[in-house]
Amino acid sequence: MTGSTQEPTRPERQASTGSDTDSRSLALHLLAAAVAVVVLLPLSWLLIAAERVGIAQAVEMLLQPDVFQVTVNSFVMVGLVTGFSILLGVPMAYLTVRTDLPFRRAFTILLALPLVVPSYIGAFAFVSAFSPRGQFQSLLAPLGIESIPSIYGLFGATLVITLYTYPYVFITTRAALKSLDTQLIDAARTLEHTKWEAFKRVTFPQIRPAIAAGSLLVALYALSDFGTPAIMRYDVFTRVIYIEYNSFGDGRNVAALLSLQLVAVTAFILAIESRVRDGGRIGTEGGYASGGRAAVSLGPWRWLAALACLFVAAVALIVPLTILSLWLVRGSASSVNYSVDLVALSLNSVSVSAAAALIATLCGLPIAYLASQRSSRLAALFERATYVGYAVPGIVLGLALVYLGATYGGALYRQGLIAFPLLIFAYVVRFLPQAVGSTRAGFLQVSERLPEAARTLGRTPLAAFRSVTLPLVAPSLLAGAALVFLTTMKELPATLLLRPPGFSTLVTGIWRAQASAEFGQAAMPALVLLVVSGVSMLVLLTMEGYDVE
Secondary structure, eight states: OGGGGOOOOHHHHHHHHHHHHHHHHHHHHHHHHHHHHHHHGGGHHHHHHHHHHOHHHHHHHHTSHHHHHHHHHHHHHHHHHHHHHHHHHHHHHHHHHHBOOTTHHHHHHHHHGGGGSOHHHHHHHHHHHHSTTSHHHHHHGGGTOOOOOOOTTHHHHHHHHHHTTHHHHHHHHHHHHHTOOHHHHHHHHHTTOOHHHHIIIIIHHHHHHHHHHHHHHHHHHHHHOOHHHHHTTOOOHHHHHHHHHTSSTTHHHHHHHHHHHHHHHHHHHHHHHHHHHTTOOOSOTTSOOOTTOOOBOOTTHHHHHHHHHHHHHHHHHHHHHHHHHHHHHTOOSOHHHHHHHHHHHHHHHHHHHHHHHHHHHHHHHHHHHHHHHOOSHHHHHHHHHHHHHHHSOHHHHHHHHHHHHHHHOHHHHHTTSSHHHHHHHHHHHHHHHHHHHHHHHHHHTSOTHHHHHHHHTTOOHHHHIIIIIHHHHHHHHHHHHHHHHHHHHHOOHHHHHHOOTTOOOHHHHHHHHHHTTOHHHHHHHHHHHHHHHHHHHHHHHHHHTOOOO
């Protein structure tokens, strides 16, 4: 009788624990695999479209002079934007970390703020200010200047996208400089290297991966940007795909083939970034981080450097704020209806963004946990699969879901009943990596001993995760959700293509007003979007403890 009530022996407990661990691991892998497969599902449209057109017709379409020109235009614009972003971001990061630049804290914030301005809002503002008949020309009219050079085309698109994407390079490079091994720099100086030689031989190799990471974000943004090239009337992949899709005849086939080509260009950019990143190193192994110590004295040049930083931040921030304020003053007289519309647009934007942030956080949780706990290739594969949606431009993702909905949605799609779920799904696929990356970083900071201690006190694995691990990673979960919320609020092409009939957001309201030249109607939604983006960024910086010293 007593033998039947004995507790399991140690080997029996270990076997039971091992069995539970294996079952949990299998369930976790299956859940992560399901999320990865769903994320990759929209890309099946590209393969279906290519097979439907046929190889011969596809080659004939892609070899047309217009298609070749679009490819060249896209490469040129992406190359120029990336190059200028590096030329702006790296020196300003160096100035705010490694020199005695005046007001470094203020400049760090000002130089990062353009990131909250959607490039299409910047494009609206710059066209209004610097077009041949814009606000700037009206100021020059009393001087006899009747027109100024056009801002449309490659110049305008490159200028605007650069101003609102260089912070990617600035932020990543600055983070690398703050963790720089300064002993190596001091050693180089003792060997009578000049400041430039020390930077070239010591500093640059260590910050090169960070520059490559920021440049990758810039290049992917420039390649996928739809609003700015459309406003600047510059034919790149995204603009031509949108035009072809809404045209007659073989337009949709051309749009599908151009989308496939755009994905191929994206893969090419990812491969280049991987090659550039290899061989670099970031860290302070055996050395001391630079922290906030200003190691380089600029002397009398410090004020000129401060003016240069102030000029960049002023152009990126003052121009759109000034133009939006002018639009607001000259806005429509129907303020009552306008206020009602603004409230509805804001509520719609917040609701879809909050839904996308919640679902993306929940979907990213198993993948982030698996990636942080397992070193297997399968876990890494699942994590990498989530990044495909972020790398694929929003217009391609939107067209893919439109095709899948129209082909397989039947009456539900025709009646608009699944349009809202498709829109949320597009946001989740597009921005899931932001939730995964933030959550994975949080899991990596949790010591394995803490949930193990809870297990020894009799907690089940799920109870230990819920009571110990989850509260510790909650700030990272919230940071990832806030980032998804912020980027969803600003997403333009997927929203234009997938929004349900009669459903408008701040983004679509801005775009509609701009398309009809009712700039006063675009002012308030744009300002609301900027305020929400700015608050979201401040929340992110607060939760992540970002140091601006």
